[in-house]
Structure formats: C-alpha cells, structure tokens
Amino acid sequence: MGDPGRDEPLAELADDLRRMVVETLCHAQAGHPGGSLSAAEILAALFFSVMRIDPRHPDWEARDRFILSKGHAAPVYYAALARRGFFPEEMLQTYDELDSLLQGHPDMRCPGVDMTSGSLGQGLSVGLGMALGLRLKAIDARVFVVLGDGELQEGQVWEAAMAAPKFGLDSLVAIIDDNQIQLMGDTATIMPVEPIAEKWLAFNWNVLEVDGHDPAAIVAACAAAQAVRGRPTVILAHTVKGKGVSFMENTHKWHSALVTEDLKEKALTELCVREVR
Amino acid sequence: MVEMVAMRDAYGQALVDLGDRDARVVAVDADLASSSKMDLFAEAFPERFFQIGIAEANMTGIAAGLAVMGFIPFTSTFASFATCRAADQIRVSIAQPNLTVVIGGAYGGVLAGKTGKSHQAIEDMAIMRAMPNMTVLAPGDGVEVRKAVFAVADHDGPVYLRMSRDPSPVVFDDSCEFKIGRAVLVREGRDVTVITTGIMLGRAVEAAELLAARGISVHLLHVHTVKPLDVAAVAAAAEKTGLVVTAEEHNIIGGLGGAVAEALGEHRPTPMKRVGVADVYSESAPNDDLLQKYGLTAGHIAQAARSLMERRAAHAQP
Known part of the structure; x- marks a missing residue:
C-alpha cells in the first residue's frame, strides 16, 4: 500500500469526497451538505497535493497543520482524512454517533484533526498561534486555515487578520471558501462581507484569488504563497454552495438539511455522471 | 505589622523564574502586561512574549494554538x-x-483601581467553574501565587488563575505546601468554620x-482551588463546628x-452564610x-x- 489517493487526479478525488459526503450525511441523517460540497476541491488539493502530512504518523511534529475553522464542513474533512488513509473509510458511518471520533464538528481526538473547532471565527487565531509555535520551534511547516465567507462576519477573524501580518507569519495560509451563501440566505443580504479581497489587502495580507473548483489553481496558489516572505497569504476561493449536486447548488436550503435515501441516490447519480463526463 | 505584597508583583516575578527554568513557557498579552506584571516576563524573554493588542478573543485563540504546539501559554488581561x-x-x-x-485573571474581584463595574470581576469564578476540564485557582496571598505559577506548569489542562491587584497581607511562608485541589487548614477552631478563597484569606484571618x-x-479552611473543590476537607471542616x-x-x-453549598448539600448539610458581593454590580x-x-x-x-x-x-433553646 502506498499513499492512498496520491496518484488520482484531484478533480476526481474531489468528486470522490463529494460522494462520501452524501453517503455520510444520508447515513447520519444530519450535517451540513452545502458548505461541505463547496469545499471539496480545496480539501482535495490540500490533503492530496499541497500539505506535507503522513497518515501513518498523524502527530509527526514537522507536518503541515490544518484547521477547519468552518467546522460545520466536517463531513468533507472526514472524507478527505479517510480517503488519505488517516482512518478506515468505514469509520465515516460512525459520523455523529455516540462515542465516535467523528463528531458533528471536528474534535482533535480524531486522527488527522489538528484542532477542535465549531464555534465560527476562532480558527485563524489558533492557526496564528500554531504558526508562532512552529517558528519558536524552528520547524519549517505551514498552517492552513479554511474559513467560510459567512464566517467573516465574526469579529475575531479580523482581530486575527490584523495580528498575523504584525508577526510576519508567511507560514500561515487562510483559504476562504467563498460560496456566498450562509444559513439564512445570501451573504450579501444577511450581512455583506464584500469587498473581501480589498479588506485583506488593507490588513496587509498577500491576497490571491482562484476558482475554488479548480484544484490545479488552488495548488498553484498555495505554491505561490510559499514564495512570499514576511506576509501571510489569504486565498479567496470562489465556490458554489452545494457544488456537484444540482438541487443543492446555490441555495441556502441545503446549508443544513437532511439527505433522504431518494435524494442520496439522485445526488450520487449526478456525481457519477460528472465522473465519466 | 503584617507584611503586604501585591499578588501581581509575586506573579510577575514567578513567571520570570518559571520561564527561566522552563523554555515551554510563553506569554500572550492583550495590552495589559504592565498591570498584570507580565511585563517582567516580556523584558526577560522577549522572544517568548507576544503582544496581541486589545483583542482578548484573538489572544485566547493564539494561546490555544501555542498550547497545541506544546508550549505552556499564560494569557494576560483583566479577570x-x-x-x-x-x-x-x-x-x-x-x-x-x-x-x-493558564488564563491569568488580573484584577479579580472589586478592587480594580477605581475603574468601576466594567473592570471589576465578580462573575469570573462562576463562569470558569462551569466549564468542564477547567481548574479554578484563587491563591490567598503572594506566596501562594508564586507556588500556583509553578504548580500549573506541571498540570495538564486549562487553569484559570485569579489574582487581586493591590497589596494584601502575606499569610503563608515559603515552606507552605501548595497542591492543586488540596485545601489548607489555616487555623484549628471549635465554634464556627470559615472557608475562604483568594484575597479574602487575609480578611478571614483578621476576622x-x-x-x-x-x-x-x-x-x-483556605480553598485556593475552587475547582476541583477539596470536598473531603470542606466536609470535615463543616463537621468540626x-x-x-x-x-x-x-x-x-x-x-x-x-x-461549598453544593458539596455540603450532598455530603454534609450544614447551616451556612455566604459572605461576598450580594448579586449586584459594584462601582468605582x-x-x-x-x-x-x-x-x-x-x-x-x-x-x-x-x-x-x-x-x-x-434553636437550642428549649
């Protein structure tokens, strides 16, 4: 056994993760489909190409760190960890069950989960602390934090955004899954966060924008971030909420909703058609 | 004349001495280090001190990240x-x-330098005590503060360390034992039991x-560890009088x-009176x-x- 998934094209891996998400959510009869599906390419790019990690040694000190600040997208995180070999894929069926390591929101008792999260807005501060810790320990590793665009409404995000450039933390990479929809509706209606790129520029970050469903673009942006010294990078990934399942796309109704058996089959069929196209 | 020492002064010096001994100790501040006296640590170990500015949420998250990396972060702001x-x-x-x-709570209680209710802390121990995994310490004098700082460095899990601002009587000497979770019998008596925490220790000695x-x-009985409460010692002290x-x-x-009421209610129901702020906000x-x-x-x-x-x-009257 080599590294599971390492040789597969990232786009196909992303759709694998989507199928796993749909199966997991249907089985659990709980969870957040929309924000999990929008982040599939981001997670695929990070866990199968960008990050220096070793599933056989999840606590390897020199590994890159990952924080899912938008913790409700846990299903796609678990799918990526399972597919990458941090734990058996069958374990996904325990999602949200009593005593499971796969909690509704990520818990660091789970192999591969570097930080507990769930209450929005907290991950970037923790990532900043990790990056400071890596520097103190002279470990050359990076910290990736994935946030949602709705999450940018939390004030703590901007406290962290203000602080990271002060410390010149070029090892810190924030990725915004900008699917433009939150629980109650369009982010632009609920509480506008635009212009996002300009805000981070004003806070002295290196700002990159990508199509968040183009894995190669995400990988390239992460590489470009590595070349920038003395400044943290934020990658604004433009995505579609519910991406890959037609009836879940671009609607807040699938932020958090139950996937029935019928809808699961419909979703899986669509995702298989994507695969062979 | 009773010797007076401010807990925060003892704290600042203890942090420096602990930092000297243990390279894992780091400090994060929300622009109050000169009040909490963490500034002594900042001067001694600038590479292990992080000034986060007036952003307590961010400071707290950064401390969490440093802890994940194996460091022992002390945070600094008002309680x-x-x-x-x-x-x-x-x-x-x-x-x-x-x-x-280690969540440092400077200016615990109502003596917050004439700043008034926004800066006084009368809910801090209640909030911290309600969180699972949290240890809540309120040392009784500068000597205990120093011992607490060294004790928490050997402790696993989060600690809230509550301190007072102004000089208070030194009750203990350096030979006193400080063990997290173990109450200290300060004075044997037979008529009435007084159980104290934090700066009230000195006032209780006077009482x-x-x-x-x-x-x-x-x-x-002095309870420097409000959580986990030394239930056996509290019950025994109640039984005594x-x-x-x-x-x-x-x-x-x-x-x-x-x-104490929760513990005695379950283990040894005892008539009680609670001296403290009577559920009102104070003033400057x-x-x-x-x-x-x-x-x-x-x-x-x-x-x-x-x-x-x-x-x-x-009640004893016939």
Missing part, C-alpha cells in the same frame, strides 16, 4: 475581560480540547482574631459559596469604601459567623 469577553474562545478552543493554557477576642474560636461561613470577593452565586470608589459597602471586610465575616452562632443558640 473580567478574560472570562467574559473571551468566554467562548476559552470554552471551544481551550476547555473542550483540554489544552494546557478570626476579632472573634477570638470575643471568645469565639474559628476553624479556618457544624456552622460554615464562606468568604470570597466574588458574587455569592456560582463561586466559592456556591461550590476607594478600596475601603467598596469593601465596606459591598460587605467584604473582616467585620462582615465576623458578623456572619456570629449570626450563625446566634441562630444555632436560638
């Missing part, structure tokens, strides 16, 4: 801001993953003297008085005026003890 403003960051990013972070002058013998006065510079709800005023108005002096402790004894005597 009120640490526990109220950053409560959710403590809960989700520190207490739930059970990370070893015991006042009562002794009237022929009342006080059994004095059958009457308990708790004393804390905190709301009478949710802090030491609450913890000179220290002595505040302590007098909000019922936090030695005299208030002594009065509570006497009223318990009078009640018992009245």
Whole structure:
C-alpha cells in the first residue's frame, strides 16, 4: 500500500469526497451538505497535493497543520482524512454517533484533526498561534486555515487578520471558501462581507484569488504563497454552495438539511455522471 | 505589622523564574502586561512574549494554538475581560480540547483601581467553574501565587488563575505546601468554620482574631482551588463546628459559596452564610469604601459567623 489517493487526479478525488459526503450525511441523517460540497476541491488539493502530512504518523511534529475553522464542513474533512488513509473509510458511518471520533464538528481526538473547532471565527487565531509555535520551534511547516465567507462576519477573524501580518507569519495560509451563501440566505443580504479581497489587502495580507473548483489553481496558489516572505497569504476561493449536486447548488436550503435515501441516490447519480463526463 | 505584597508583583516575578527554568513557557498579552506584571516576563524573554493588542478573543485563540504546539501559554488581561469577553474562545478552543493554557485573571474581584463595574470581576469564578476540564485557582496571598505559577506548569489542562491587584497581607511562608485541589487548614477552631478563597484569606484571618477576642474560636479552611473543590476537607471542616461561613470577593452565586453549598448539600448539610458581593454590580470608589459597602471586610465575616452562632443558640433553646 502506498499513499492512498496520491496518484488520482484531484478533480476526481474531489468528486470522490463529494460522494462520501452524501453517503455520510444520508447515513447520519444530519450535517451540513452545502458548505461541505463547496469545499471539496480545496480539501482535495490540500490533503492530496499541497500539505506535507503522513497518515501513518498523524502527530509527526514537522507536518503541515490544518484547521477547519468552518467546522460545520466536517463531513468533507472526514472524507478527505479517510480517503488519505488517516482512518478506515468505514469509520465515516460512525459520523455523529455516540462515542465516535467523528463528531458533528471536528474534535482533535480524531486522527488527522489538528484542532477542535465549531464555534465560527476562532480558527485563524489558533492557526496564528500554531504558526508562532512552529517558528519558536524552528520547524519549517505551514498552517492552513479554511474559513467560510459567512464566517467573516465574526469579529475575531479580523482581530486575527490584523495580528498575523504584525508577526510576519508567511507560514500561515487562510483559504476562504467563498460560496456566498450562509444559513439564512445570501451573504450579501444577511450581512455583506464584500469587498473581501480589498479588506485583506488593507490588513496587509498577500491576497490571491482562484476558482475554488479548480484544484490545479488552488495548488498553484498555495505554491505561490510559499514564495512570499514576511506576509501571510489569504486565498479567496470562489465556490458554489452545494457544488456537484444540482438541487443543492446555490441555495441556502441545503446549508443544513437532511439527505433522504431518494435524494442520496439522485445526488450520487449526478456525481457519477460528472465522473465519466 | 503584617507584611503586604501585591499578588501581581509575586506573579510577575514567578513567571520570570518559571520561564527561566522552563523554555515551554510563553506569554500572550492583550495590552495589559504592565498591570498584570507580565511585563517582567516580556523584558526577560522577549522572544517568548507576544503582544496581541486589545483583542482578548484573538489572544485566547493564539494561546490555544501555542498550547497545541506544546508550549505552556499564560494569557494576560483583566479577570473580567478574560472570562467574559473571551468566554467562548476559552470554552471551544481551550476547555473542550483540554489544552494546557493558564488564563491569568488580573484584577479579580472589586478592587480594580477605581475603574468601576466594567473592570471589576465578580462573575469570573462562576463562569470558569462551569466549564468542564477547567481548574479554578484563587491563591490567598503572594506566596501562594508564586507556588500556583509553578504548580500549573506541571498540570495538564486549562487553569484559570485569579489574582487581586493591590497589596494584601502575606499569610503563608515559603515552606507552605501548595497542591492543586488540596485545601489548607489555616487555623484549628471549635465554634464556627470559615472557608475562604483568594484575597479574602487575609480578611478571614483578621476576622478570626476579632472573634477570638470575643471568645469565639474559628476553624479556618483556605480553598485556593475552587475547582476541583477539596470536598473531603470542606466536609470535615463543616463537621468540626457544624456552622460554615464562606468568604470570597466574588458574587455569592456560582463561586466559592456556591461550590461549598453544593458539596455540603450532598455530603454534609450544614447551616451556612455566604459572605461576598450580594448579586449586584459594584462601582468605582476607594478600596475601603467598596469593601465596606459591598460587605467584604473582616467585620462582615465576623458578623456572619456570629449570626450563625446566634441562630444555632436560638434553636437550642428549649
């Protein structure tokens, strides 16, 4: 056994993760489909190409760190960890069950989960602390934090955004899954966060924008971030909420909703058609 | 004359000495290090000190990240801001993953340098005590503060360390034992038990003297660890006299008085009085005026003890 998934094209891996998400959510009869599906390419790019990690040694000190600040997208995180070999894929069926390591929101008792999260807005501060810790320990590793665009409404995000450039933390990479929809509706209606790129520029970050469903673009942006010294990078990934399942796309109704058996089959069929196209 | 030492001065020096001994110790501050006295650490170890500015939530999250990396972070802000403003960051990013972070609560209680209710902390111990995994310490003097700083470095899991601002009487000497979770019997007595935490220790010692002058013998138990409470010691102290006065510079709800009442209610129901802030917000005023108005002096402790004894005597009448 080599590294599971390492040789597969990232786009196909992303759709694998989507199928796993749909199966997991249907089985659990709980969870957040929309924000999990929008982040599939981001997670695929990070866990199968960008990050220096070793599933056989999840606590390897020199590994890159990952924080899912938008913790409700846990299903796609678990799918990526399972597919990458941090734990058996069958374990996904325990999602949200009593005593499971796969909690509704990520818990660091789970192999591969570097930080507990769930209450929005907290991950970037923790990532900043990790990056400071890596520097103190002279470990050359990076910290990736994935946030949602709705999450940018939390004030703590901007406290962290203000602080990271002060410390010149070029090892810190924030990725915004900008699917433009939150629980109650369009982010632009609920509480506008635009212009996002300009805000981070004003806070002295290196700002990159990508199509968040183009894995190669995400990988390239992460590489470009590595070349920038003395400044943290934020990658604004433009995505579609519910991406890959037609009836879940671009609607807040699938932020958090139950996937029935019928809808699961419909979703899986669509995702298989994507695969062979 | 009783020697007076400010807990924060003891804290600053202890942090420096601990930092000298243990390279894992790091410090994060929300622009109050000169008040908390963490500035001594900042001067001694600038590479291990991180100034985060007036952003308690961010500071708390950064501390969590440093803890994940194997460091022992101490945070620095006022007790009120640490526990109220950053409560959710403590809960989700520190207490739930059970990370070893020492949340420093400077200016605990009502003596906050004439700043008033926004800067006073009377809810901090209640909030911290309600979080699973959290240890809540309120040392009784500068000596205990120093011992607490060294004790928490060997402790696994989050700690809230509450301290007072102004000089307070030194009660213990350096030979005293400080063990997290173990209450300290300060004085043996037979008539009434006084249980204290934090800065109320000095006032309770004074109250015991006042009562002794009237022929009342006080059994004095000091609880520097409000959580986990030393239930055995509290129950034994209650059993000794059958009457308990708790004393804390905190709301009478949710802090030491609450913890002792919960424990005794289950293990040894005992008549009690809780000395503390009576569920009201305080104000800015000179220290002595505040302590007098909000019922936090030695005299208030002594009065509570006497009223318990009078009640018992009245019940004992045929």
